[in-house]
Amino acid sequence: xxxxxxxxxxxxxxxxxxxxxxxxxxxxxxxxxxxxxxxxxxxxxxxxxxxxxxxxxxxxxxxxxxxxxxxxxxxxxxxxxxxxxxxxxxxxxxxxxxxxxxxxxxxxxxxxxxxxxxxxxxxxxxxxxxxxxxxxxxxxxxxxxxxxxxxxxxxxxxxxxxxxxxxxxxxxxxxxxxxxxxxxxxxxxxxxxxxxxxxxxxxxxxxxxxxxxxxxxxxxxxxxxxxxxxxxxxxxxxxxxxxxxxxxxxxxxxxxxxxxxxxxxxxxxxxxxxxxxxxxxxxxxxxxxxxxxxxxxxxxxxxxxxxxxxxxxxxxxxxxxxxxxxxxxxxxxxxxxxxxxxxxxxxxxxxxxxxxxxxxxxxxxxxxxxxxxxxxxxxxxxxxxxxxxxxxxxxxxxxxxxxxxxxxxxxxxxxxxxxxxxxxxxxxxxxxxxxxxxxxx
Amino acid sequence: xxxxxxxxxxxxxxxxxxxxxxxxxxxxxxxxxxxxxxxxxxxxxxxxxxxxxxxxxxxxxxxxxxxxxxxxxxxxxxxxxxxxxxxxxxxxxxxxxxxxxxxxxxxxxxxxxxxxxxxxxxxxxxxxxxxxxxxxxxxxxxxxxxxxxxxxxxxxxxxxxxxxxxxxxxxxxxxxxxxxxxxxxxxxxxxxxxxxxxxxxxxxxxxxxxxxxxxxxxxxxxxxxxxxxxxxxxxxxxxxxxxxxxxxxxxxxxxxxxxxxxxxxxxxxxxxxxxxxxxxxxxxxxxxxxxxxxxxxxxxxxxxxxxxxxxxxxxxxxxxxxxxxxxxxxxxxxxxxxxxxxxxxxxxxxxxxxxxxx
Numbered sequence: 001x002x003x004x005x006x007x008x009x010x011x012x013x014x015x016x017x018x019x020x021x022x023x024x025x026x027x028x029x030x031x032x033x034x035x036x037x038x039x040x041x042x043x044x045x046x047x048x049x050x051x052x053x054x055x056x057x058x059x060x061x062x063x064x065x066x067x068x069x070x071x072x073x074x075x076x077x078x079x080x081x082x083x084x085x086x087x088x089x090x091x092x093x094x095x096x097x098x099x100x101x102x103x104x105x106x107x108x109x110x111x112x113x114x115x116x117x118x119x120x121x122x123x124x125x126x127x128x129x130x131x132x133x134x135x136x137x138x139x140x141x142x143x144x145x146x147x148x149x150x151x152x153x154x155x156x157x158x159x160x161x162x163x164x165x166x167x168x169x170x171x172x173x174x175x176x177x178x179x180x181x182x183x184x185x186x187x188x189x190x191x192x193x194x195x196x197x198x199x200x201x202x203x204x205x206x207x208x209x210x211x212x213x214x215x216x217x218x219x220x221x222x223x224x225x226x227x228x229x230x231x232x233x234x235x236x237x238x239x240x241x242x243x244x245x246x247x248x249x250x251x252x253x254x255x256x257x258x259x260x261x262x263x264x265x266x267x268x269x270x271x272x273x274x275x276x277x278x279x280x281x282x283x284x285x286x287x288x289x290x291x292x293x294x295x296x297x298x299x300x301x302x303x304x305x306x307x308x309x310x311x312x313x314x315x316x317x318x319x320x321x322x323x324x325x326x327x328x329x330x331x332x333x334x335x336x337x338x339x340x341x342x343x344x345x346x347x348x349x350x351x352x353x354x355x356x357x358x359x360x361x362x363x364x365x366x367x368x369x370x371x372x373x374x375x376x377x378x379x380x381x382x383x384x385x386x387x388x389x390x391x392x393x394x395x396x397x398x399x400x401x402x403x404x405x406x407x408x409x410x411x412x413x414x415x416x417x418x419x420x421x422x423x424x425x426x427x428x429x430x431x432x433x434x435x436x437x438x439x440x441x
Numbered sequence: 442x443x444x445x446x447x448x449x450x451x452x453x454x455x456x457x458x459x460x461x462x463x464x465x466x467x468x469x470x471x472x473x474x475x476x477x478x479x480x481x482x483x484x485x486x487x488x489x490x491x492x493x494x495x496x497x498x499x500x501x502x503x504x505x506x507x508x509x510x511x512x513x514x515x516x517x518x519x520x521x522x523x524x525x526x527x528x529x530x531x532x533x534x535x536x537x538x539x540x541x542x543x544x545x546x547x548x549x550x551x552x553x554x555x556x557x558x559x560x561x562x563x564x565x566x567x568x569x570x571x572x573x574x575x576x577x578x579x580x581x582x583x584x585x586x587x588x589x590x591x592x593x594x595x596x597x598x599x600x601x602x603x604x605x606x607x608x609x610x611x612x613x614x615x616x617x618x619x620x621x622x623x624x625x626x627x628x629x630x631x632x633x634x635x636x637x638x639x640x641x642x643x644x645x646x647x648x649x650x651x652x653x654x655x656x657x658x659x660x661x662x663x664x665x666x667x668x669x670x671x672x673x674x675x676x677x678x679x680x681x682x683x684x685x686x687x688x689x690x691x692x693x694x695x696x697x698x699x700x701x702x703x704x705x706x707x708x709x710x711x712x713x714x715x716x717x718x719x720x721x722x723x724x725x726x727x728x729x730x731x732x733x734x735x736x737x738x739x740x741x742x743x744x745x746x747x748x749x750x751x752x753x754x755x756x757x758x759x760x761x762x763x764x765x766x767x768x769x770x771x772x773x774x775x776x777x778x779x780x781x782x783x784x785x786x787x788x789x790x791x792x793x794x795x796x797x798x799x
Contacts, residue, residue: 037756046756077739077759082693082700083496087736090492112603112695117491120617132601181590183601183697190600209587210699309754421600428537428607 029066029333029345031056031073031101032092032123034110039079040211041236043266044318048106049075050308051322057305058296059330066333067342071101078110085110086117093121099345102126102145102329102355108184111144116429119143123348124332124355128325129154129260129283133187136415137422138356138384139433143348145355145384147328148283148377149409151184151259152191152417153388155231156409158257158281159195161392162229170201176222178242179233181207184261188233194413212238219245232258232280239267240275247274254279257392264317268395276397281390284324284374286400288315292369293323317400324374331360356381356439375406381436388414444792460638477627482620490619491692493733498623498630499687501728504712505637505721506680511710512719513641514673515653516566517574520581521681521709526701527555527585528682529604529689530595536607537597544609548629548686555682556675558585563674567667570656582703589698605695622691629687633680638721640676649673653719715773717782726781734769738762 033052036045056071065071074095076088085105102124105111111131118125119142127135128147135144149157163170177192179185189205196203204225206218212234219242222230230251234242239262246253254277258267263280271278288294293315300306301314313319336346336354346354358379365371379386389406426433444465451457461467485494507521532551535542542550562581566574589595589602596604609616609625616625640646648669651659660666689696708731716727739762746753753761777784 035755037754038759042756075755077755079759086693087492087496090488094486094488108601109697109700112605112697113693116605116694182699183603186590187601425605428605430608 027069027343027345028072028099029069029101030096030099031071031329032089032096032103033073033075034078034085034088034092034103034105035075036078036080036106038077039081041080044236044264045080045106046308046310047264047266047313047316047318048322048325050306050313051319051324052104052326053307053322054296054300055323055326055330057307058300061299061303061305066330067337069333069337069343069345071330073101078105078107080107080110082107082109082113086113089114089117093123096123096348098347100124100348100351101333102351104128104325104329106130108132112183115141115144121348122352124352126325126329126355128321128328130184134418134421134425136383136385136418137433138379138381139436140422140426140431141384142356142434143352145379147355147379147384147386148324148374149388149390150385150414150418151187151233152414153385153409153411154259154281154283154390155188155191156195156414157388157390157407158231158392159192159199160409161404161407162257163199166228170199173201173229174204174225174227175201176204176206176225176227176230177233178206178208178218178222178230180212180235180238181209184235185233188259190417191409191414192231194417195410198410198413208234208238208242210238211236213241215241215245219249219251222246222251223249228255230256232256232262234258234262234267238262240271243268243271243274243278253277254394257281260390263393263395263400265400266316266318268400273397275395277394279392279394279403282317282393282400283387283390284317284321285372285391285402286315286317286320286393290320290370290373292327292371292373293320295369296323320373324370327368327370327374328355328358328360328377331364332358335359355379356384358386381434381439383415444789444795446793460635474631477631478624482624485620485623487619490623493736494623495619495626495692497728497732498626499684499692500709500712500732501725502630502633502687503681503684503709504716504724504728505634506677506684507709508713508716508719508721508724509637509641509649509680510673510677512713512717512723513646513653514649514670514677515656516563516670516673517571518578518677519575519703519706519710520562520578520585522701522703522705523582523585524555524559524678524681525685525688525705526589526696526698527558527678528552528685529696529701530589530698531555531682532686532690533604533606534595534597544611544690548683548690551686552679552682555685556679559674559678559681560671563671563678566670566674579703582706586698586701601697603695603697604689606690606693609690616691626687626691629683633683634721634725637680641721645669645672650719711770713780715770715780717780720780720782722785723780723782726785730773730781735762735766738765 035049060071076092078085078088100123104126108130111127114125115132124143126145126147131146133146133150133152135141135146192203208215208218256278258280260282263282268275297314332351332354333346335357336350340350356379358377360377362376375387375389377386388411389408391402391406392404393400394403446463449464461470503521503525510516510518528551531554532547535547535550562578565577596602616622648664651664652669656666712727712731715730717723742758742761
């Protein structure tokens with residue numbers, strides 16, 4: 001009897017061991033991806049989320065996930081619509097209870113709608129180069145991360161770039177700020193005004209109504225004012241229209257500096273000849289010369305697992321931006337695993353800690369293959385931005401080439417603006433800010 | 442058979458004039474309310490509350506507002522989203538600037554403010570009609586969004602123009618969870634829907650319908666056109682304004698002027714066209730159709746694709762969803778141009794005879 005039982009017990013034991021092993025192997029890190037690939041800005045979304053998903057795939061293929069934890073994801077289409085974004089978030093939230101990567105919406109409107117919800121649900125919300133900028137102050141916004149840099153810091157960095165170009169002084173110069181008349185375009189105004197009074201240049205504000213495909217009047221005004229530079233905050237169809245209009249009134253394109261949403265191939269290619277010489281800020285570099293991008297093309301697309309249908313988008317600004325976003329997300333998970341246990345799936349709270357304690361040096365970037373793809377980043381409780389640096393790039397008619405090194409905006413001038421705005425928000429909402437000095441690292 | 446009024450005698454004026462004169466309707470409504478107030482809060486998940494039920498109720502309220510103006514009083518309007526924006530920003534400012542004002546009073550004042558703005562933009566209706574009036578209300582749409590962007594005072598000098606709604610607190614209780622917010626929205630919507638149903642059968646409502654059917658004839662029989670039309674604008678904007686305030690406070694939590702775009706106005710207009718112009722029930726059916734069908738398709742299409750092993754990406758699903766959605770709208774408009782509410786009415790008549798159609 002006992003003899004007969006032995007193999008059975010052994011079989012049960014083995015199968016139990018196998019089971020637990022397979023349960024171990026099934027450890028997955030889930031990414032709720034609230035994306036858009038159709039709708040008015042679909043082209044931008046395709047490149048960004050293509051890059052994002054490609055990198056997640058790449059990590060799975062190359063390393064078998066983060067310390068053995070496979071990356072999994074589900075996408076939900078928002079069409080850049082706030083209400084749909086909220087619906088998508090609510091739908092994916094249920095699956096993100098036990099493990100959740102940072103949520104990237106690539107839409108300021110959706111981010112705004114999710115800030116409170118994400119904090120209540122303890123899910124980290126990343127807003128890389130968009131969204132609510134005063135969330136830099138992590139004591140009020142523990143779950144929101146305007147990573148890398150913000151509109152205000154970018155505006156300040158552009159001013160610094162122009163100042164360097166003018167041999168260190170902008171006094172008496174005239175700068176026109178031409179902007180998309182929405183939350184996006186209005187946000188940098190405070191920063192530019194502060195810079196104007198500091199550097200004694202004259203600032204003139206010219207808004208363009210959405211969608212911005214008619215800018216005749218604005219450029220006529222620019223021609224009358226004869227500014228030394230135009231700082232340009234456009235989005236979508238407004239960008240190419242501006243370049244064509246500038247050409248029409250004879251304003252030199254190399255005196256125009258756009259924001260990073262006005263500096264992708266999707267903007268310059270349709271403008272054709274008019275875009276040549278146009279400059280823009282960016283927090284990630286374009287091109288396939290970055291080893292990581294080349295390797296993604298070779299291994300992910302080589303294996304036929306690429307996410308882009310239109311492979312000509314590989315290596316474009318927005319594609320590389322998507323990869324950069326994914327790199328930071330994965331690094332945050334890696335960091336969180338170091339603290340909370342390697343080889344385990346991290347939940348929203350743990351990933352939040354990872355995002356708040358990112359320290360990505362150039363050496364680490366080189367290790368990943370992302371040499372110079374994005375600036376070094378070091379976040380903390382009272383600095384959810386982590387860098388504040390941008391490069392200025394110029395369109396030469398066929399591709400973007402960087403014309404500066406990483407430029408940091410004037411932190412001493414800009415960050416107090418964030419703090420006071422965050423304080424006002426905390427007061428309105430009745431939030432007691434965390435004490436950052438008590439945060440454990 | 443099931444739906445027969447035979448044997449229901451009305452022996453008093455009160456019985457004859459009640460909101461739902463047929464017993465089956467009364468029972469139906471009571472059951473519906475019981476399910477909405479008691480059943481759903483116990484069963485639905487957070488996703489259902491915050492992504493489906495709350496927006497459905499809010500848009501139904503906005504559609505109801507537009508239906509009062511367009512369906513009952515016959516004045517075409519393309520400014521519903523703008524009046525919602527007025528409501529949202531007004532509620533925000535009342536909460537912000539008036540110390541200790543109860544939130545429900547803010548909502549009420551939001552409606553009143555929107556009504557005032559609505560009357561202002563309703564003035565052209567005294568001279569122009571039909572499509573021309575639609576264009577005049579289009580001006581409201583652009584003007585209000587421009588105005589909210591232009592004057593930073595309205596958004597408390599927020600650098601981005603985005604406002605984020607304050608806490609919803611009634612009698613010391615903070616409405617935080619989606620379930621509580623749902624119950625709050627539901628109560629407001631039910632009260633306002635019943636009020637609307639009552640309103641359209643009063644002399645005011647009958648005057649609106651007279652103006653809608655032929656304004657010259659209406660003025661001949663002694664209906665004063667100006668107050669009647671302006672009242673329709675006021676009541677309609679009041680409903681839209683309250684819907685806007687709920688949209689900001691109970692649904693999104695933060696809103697920007699650009700969110701209340703012309704597209705949203707069109708959406709509300711489509712809701713009443715699909716649901717039924719000149720019908721309270723139609724506003725609800727239309728809102729359900731326009732809001733819920735895309736979500737339903739979005740959820741079922743990938744599942745269907747998986748079933749048949751079709752290589753659908755997210756983008757393809759989204760495209761197909763739009764195709765199917767558009768086709769369904771055309772289908773319903775061809776089959777029943779008077780909207781879903783009319784289908785329900787036909788069903789009721791059939792049920793009255795069933796099972797003896799002759």
